[in-house]
Structures are given as structure tokens and as C-alpha cells.
Amino acid sequence: MAGFTQATALAGRVIIRPYQVTDHDTVVQMYVNGMRSYSFHGEDEASKAQWEQVRKASVESDLADIDGWYMAQGGNFWVATVSIDNHQEELIGMVGLEPPRDGVGVLRRMSVKEGYRRFGVGRKLTATLELWAIDHGFTRVELTTGMSMTRAVEFYRKADGSSPAIAIRQFRTEDLPQIAELFTEGMRHYPEYKDDAGLPAHIQECLNTDLGDIEGTYVVPGGNFWVATLQSDPKLVVGMVGLEAKADGEGEVRRLFVKDTHKRLGIGRLLVSTLEEWAQMQGYRKTRLMTGAMMFKARALYASAGYTQTEIYVIQEDPYFEGVRYEKLPLAFLIRQFEPRDQQGVNRVFVNGCEFYRDSFPAHVQDHWTEFVQGSLDDDLARIPSVYIAPGGNFWVVTTANNEEGSAAEEEQESIVGIVGLEAKGEGEGELRRMAVSSAYRRHGLGRQLVAELESWAKSNGFTRVTLMNGGPKDHARAFYRSLGYQQIGMKVVSVEPHIEAFEFAKDL
Structure with missing residues (x-):
């Protein structure tokens, strides 16, 4: 233990x-x-x-x-x-x-x-x-x-x-026999249960209740149920998970099982991430779950996926059996157009982004760092409506709600955690500028979402090409843009003293 x-x-x-x-x-x-x-x-x-x-x-x-x-x-x-x-x-x-x-x-x-x-x-x-x-x-x-x-x-x-390549899709009625087999196999897999005389009755009870009416238990009330299949054999069910809708915007993760022959392939994690993404899009405030205290592998999976243990409780006295409760608060992000009230948050994200890369620049550049940052804050970032929006471009922010108790007026307080701008350059071309995500919110895919929002808006508003410049030793940032389809088209000196060269990228929409 x-x-x-x-x-x-x-x-x-x-x-x-x-x-x-x-x-x-x-x-x-x-x-x-x-x-x-x-x-x-x-x-x-x-x-x-x-x-x-x-x-x-x-x-x-x-x-x-x-x-x-x-x-x-x-x-x-x-x-x-x-x-x-x-x-x-x-x-x-x-x-x-x-x-x-x-x-x-x-x-x-x-x-x-x-x-x-x-x-x-x-x-x-x-x-x-x-x-x-x-x-x-x-x-x-x-x-x-x-x-x-x-x-x-x-x-x-x-x-x-x-x-093998795995596909996650919504449950279908014809999956029921395989779901029953997968659940039965999974319950019998744990050696801790092998001597439990009540196990067959418990399995049958579950098959007669929620697993016998997946539509009525999960889908119709506002939850969902997914199965994992092989892309090469979409009829073969190798994993499953359900989200049961509960009160107050909460959802309960239930019936997560992966076929014995297909474990250690990341299927459980893929099922959980699919469920969480769907729950976030549907506005769920929290996901929670219960699992047996003896299910050590399942508990390790939930801990690694960011779930927090909240309680250990007694399920039954004879035979004695404990359960563990977990919960996870999803990060709810919103991308919207810049508003004047966002100015302080925009500045904070920009400064945070600059500091993230500061140490990777040569010393002669770092000597001018404060001057560079302040110059940007006093330039276009001080005039976002006139530089970006009025001439036909746009500027976006990513926000996340802070629901912690004790927040002002006990209302949701918005925090800005990402920014990006599109400056109109004429003849259908726009320049992507000021991309930044707060360090505490990286690895949530916000950069990709910001670029996707920018490109979708640009295409809908007559832009045919997006360009950008990326300066200094930001190798990871350049790899990010390449992964989104941007091609390097040249180099440009953006500062003579200190000397800084920037990579020019472009993407046709």
C-alpha cells in the first residue's frame, strides 16, 4: 500500500x-x-x-x-x-x-x-x-x-x-452485448473481488439498471456514453465510459472499462479526455466519480488525469468494502473580442509572455528588455481599437472564470489568460501579432484555439493570407506555427540596436 x-x-x-x-x-x-x-x-x-x-x-x-x-x-x-x-x-x-x-x-x-x-x-x-x-x-x-x-x-x-489506431464514438444500441461482456470481464478482472460471493448478483444488477438502459440513464437526461473501437474494426468495442448528468451542473464519470487485450494503449486516458472535452463544451461545472479503494490501477489513472481525492467512505460493512470519491473542476475558457475593460489583463499577459522567453535571448538583447516591453505597451497595445479593430482587423482575448468563494460580490470574475491580434495590411493580407498565453495556462491548447479563431474570422471577412514575424531564439514558437501550416518565407531585421532578426511566416487561407 x-x-x-x-x-x-x-x-x-x-x-x-x-x-x-x-x-x-x-x-x-x-x-x-x-x-x-x-x-x-x-x-x-x-x-x-x-x-x-x-x-x-x-x-x-x-x-x-x-x-x-x-x-x-x-x-x-x-x-x-x-x-x-x-x-x-x-x-x-x-x-x-x-x-x-x-x-x-x-x-x-x-x-x-x-x-x-x-x-x-x-x-x-x-x-x-x-x-x-x-x-x-x-x-x-x-x-x-x-x-x-x-x-x-x-x-x-x-x-x-x-x-492500433483507436476511435472514440458515441454509444449505439447494437453495442449493448459487447458493453455487457466488457463490464462483466472488467469486474471479474480484479483479484480482490474473486472471493466476493455477491459479485455475480452485483454484475447482474448493473446490467439490469443503467447498463440495460444507457439511453435513459445517460443520454436523454443530458449526459452521454462513449465506446472505444479500433479504426480497423469499428464494430469491435474495446473500451467504454459514461457521464451521468447530476444536479447543479455536475456530471458523474461511470463505467470506465478497457478490454484486457487492449490495456496499456492509452485508451482509458483517451476516453476520459473525450468525456471531459464534451462536458466542458456542454457547460458542466464539475466532473466527479466513485471507485473502489482496492482498484489501485484505476485510482492511479484518475490521479494522473488531474482528479483530486475528496473522500474515502464505507460502501458496505460485510464484507467490508471502501470506496473513494474524486472530483475535477474543468477549466472553462472563452475566446471573445477585446473590450476596453480588458486592457490591464492584456498588458499582464503580454508581459508574462515576454518574461517566459527573456532568458533565451542573448545578454545584449536582455539589456534592452524593459525598454522593449514598455515600448510595446505604449505603442499598439495602448491603442488596440484604433490599430487593430477600426482599420478592419480584430483582437481577441481568452478568458477563464474564477469561481472561488470569496470573489468580489460572489460573482464570477473573468481572468484574461491569452491574447492575439490581426492587423489589416491591405489587399486581403493580415498580420498575426501579440500572440501570448499566460504561463499558468499553457498546455491547454489555447494557442491553437486562438489561431483557429483568428483564421476563421479572417476567412469570413475577406482575408486571403495571414503573415507573422517571430524573432529571436523562439524555436518552440516557430515549431508551433509550422505545425499549423505556416511556411517560412524569409528573414527580416526588426531591430538594429540591439540587433534582432525575425523569421517571416505566411499561410494562405
Whole structure:
């Protein structure tokens, strides 16, 4: 039990995020240390020397230019981090996905720092990679590892590195027999239940109630029910989850099960994320769930997905059985047009974005940083209606509601967490400017949503082309724009003193 508590505590603190340029030195050192942690028994000195050459070649090839090798070409690279006492993050894992050839990507550079192994960090990295690959049209993920690396070989065998593509769709009536089989199989899977004489009766009761009337229990009252299938066989149900509507804008997550033969493929996480996205679009205030205290794997999944344990309670006395309650407050975001009351929030997000990149610039640029930031605040950002909106462009903000008790007048207080502007340039061209997302709200897809909103509006209002400039060592930002279909068209000097060059990008709508 102590090991489980430690694992779930760590799982709740681990964050998987895309690689940033500032991670480079740590990533390289983690790779070197990870390779050296394997002892290659039975190999002679020549073989060991050859392995050192392999490590050196890796550091000098793809790991020397992670953005160019992985992200800029249509792949991706992630790091696992965990917060430490002084509110900074420690990198504890990494993995890369090389760009696809005929839909096939290659998993590379998986490594977890010693001291953090056997806590599911590798599986969380792999699940993130697989979900991203599915979302971006990959049909298969391959990998290669040395057979003398026995721990890695066993990990990938369990994780099934050639996982099939998964589709999530809404429940259909013809799925009922497979749902009943999946539920029965899942309940009997837990060894803690094998001696429970009441298990068959409990299974039958569930099949006769909510699982016998999914439409009436879940869909009609305003919830939903999903199944996971193989894209190659859409009639084969390999996973399921339901959201039952409750009072006061809450929804209860129920009946999350994945077929034994298809576990460790990230299907459970994909089902939960699909449910949460739908719940957010439908205006749910909170999602909650109950699970058995002995269902350790399920509890670890919910903790890693951001659910907070709120209560342990007794389900029954004889035989004694405890349950655990979890809940999660979804982040509700809204993209809307700028209003004059937003000015202070816009300035705050812009300054936050500038500070995020400050340390990546050369010292001679940082010497002028305050001057640059203040100049921008005094220039177009002080005149958003006249610079952007009146001439035919637009400016958007992303807001999130703060529902914490004790807020002013006990009403929802809007917080601005993202901004972007489109400046009209004439002849159907607009320039994307001032893209920024507050550091606390990154990794929620807000940048992509802002660009999508901008492009949709631009197209509807007669724009045929969007351009942008991205200056300095913002490799991750450039990879982001490339992933959205923007092409580099040139370079431009945007400041003589200090000397700063910017990359010019464009996209035809």
C-alpha cells in the first residue's frame, strides 16, 4: 500500500509537456545517464567502446537539434517534469516521435531519470505520445531498442509499441452485448473481488439498471456514453465510459472499462479526455466519480488525469468494502473580442509572455528588455481599437472564470489568460501579432484555439493570407506555427540596436 500511495502521489505531480529549447542540456545529460545505467553483460571492451560512440553520435545528431529533427518536421518531443520545493520543475523523463513516413512514426529517446522509475512515468510519456500521434494522423508507431537493454525490451512488450489506431464514438444500441461482456470481464478482472460471493448478483444488477438502459440513464437526461473501437474494426468495442448528468451542473464519470487485450494503449486516458472535452463544451461545472479503494490501477489513472481525492467512505460493512470519491473542476475558457475593460489583463499577459522567453535571448538583447516591453505597451497595445479593430482587423482575448468563494460580490470574475491580434495590411493580407498565453495556462491548447479563431474570422471577412514575424531564439514558437501550416518565407531585421532578426511566416487561407 505504501508503494501505491507513493506512486499515486508522484503521478498527480508529473506534468508531460512539449520540449523547450531551455531543456536541451538537461535532456542530453538524461539520455547519457540513461544509456550508461544499462550494464551490457558479456560484452568486450571493443563493444563497450562502440556503445560510447553510439551515444556520442546521438548527442551530435537528433539531440543536437531537437526542434529541427522532431518538431519542425511534423513529429514531436516531450519531457516529464515534477515540481520541487522551491516551485521550480525538475525534468525526470523524455521521449521523442520522429515525423511520419507513410503514416508511420518512430518512438525515440525514451528515458526516465533514476529514482523516478517504476512509478509509471514511462507509461505516461508513451500514452501522451500515442494520443498525440492518433490526433495527428499517424497510423502506426515503431521503435528499436537493443536486446541487451532487457528492462526496456520488457517495458515496450507490455506497452505494445505497435498499438492500433483507436476511435472514440458515441454509444449505439447494437453495442449493448459487447458493453455487457466488457463490464462483466472488467469486474471479474480484479483479484480482490474473486472471493466476493455477491459479485455475480452485483454484475447482474448493473446490467439490469443503467447498463440495460444507457439511453435513459445517460443520454436523454443530458449526459452521454462513449465506446472505444479500433479504426480497423469499428464494430469491435474495446473500451467504454459514461457521464451521468447530476444536479447543479455536475456530471458523474461511470463505467470506465478497457478490454484486457487492449490495456496499456492509452485508451482509458483517451476516453476520459473525450468525456471531459464534451462536458466542458456542454457547460458542466464539475466532473466527479466513485471507485473502489482496492482498484489501485484505476485510482492511479484518475490521479494522473488531474482528479483530486475528496473522500474515502464505507460502501458496505460485510464484507467490508471502501470506496473513494474524486472530483475535477474543468477549466472553462472563452475566446471573445477585446473590450476596453480588458486592457490591464492584456498588458499582464503580454508581459508574462515576454518574461517566459527573456532568458533565451542573448545578454545584449536582455539589456534592452524593459525598454522593449514598455515600448510595446505604449505603442499598439495602448491603442488596440484604433490599430487593430477600426482599420478592419480584430483582437481577441481568452478568458477563464474564477469561481472561488470569496470573489468580489460572489460573482464570477473573468481572468484574461491569452491574447492575439490581426492587423489589416491591405489587399486581403493580415498580420498575426501579440500572440501570448499566460504561463499558468499553457498546455491547454489555447494557442491553437486562438489561431483557429483568428483564421476563421479572417476567412469570413475577406482575408486571403495571414503573415507573422517571430524573432529571436523562439524555436518552440516557430515549431508551433509550422505545425499549423505556416511556411517560412524569409528573414527580416526588426531591430538594429540591439540587433534582432525575425523569421517571416505566411499561410494562405
